[in-house]
Amino acid sequence: MKSGGCDVAIIGNHVEQTEYDRLKAAGIPLKALKISGTARVHDKLIAISAKKAGTTSWAYRVYTGSHNFSPGSLTGGDDLFVRLGEESGTSHPMYDAVLAHFNDGWKSPYAVTLTGAN
Structure with a gap:
């Protein structure tokens, strides 16, 4: 998706080195939320906004x-x-709520940029 022009960012709890390397090579930023040195994210959410194939209409989807x-x-x-x-x-509203939740985590004082597998 990133190579197709999409904005992609990840807040993760655990990333293996192989996957970290692949995401980093693709230019995808990664963060973790850590409190007292312990990862604290357990969300499993994906928010996607994209033009529907063959149209100029936008669709919003949450997984x-x-x-x-x-x-x-x-x-x-x-x-x-x-x-x-x-x-x-x-x-x-569902997409907006999930995106706001993600942005709260991304901008949190507990968010740390991952520079390797964690």
Whole structure:
């Protein structure tokens, strides 16, 4: 998505070195929220706003669930990954709420920029 011109940023709890290297090479900024040296994020949220294929209309979508972004959770576990209904037009309250939540974390005094695997 980043190579296609999308803005991508991640707040993560744990990032393996291989994945950190891939994200860093793609120019994707990574932060963690740490209180007393311990990572404290447990959200599993994705907020996407994009033009719908073949149109000039924007769509807003939120994904969430109990999954982790790991092979075990994505293929071997009984975790949930939910795509909420598309929001379009000028009103997209779910997307706006998730984006505001992300921005609160990103700008938090507890947010630290990751410079390697954590």
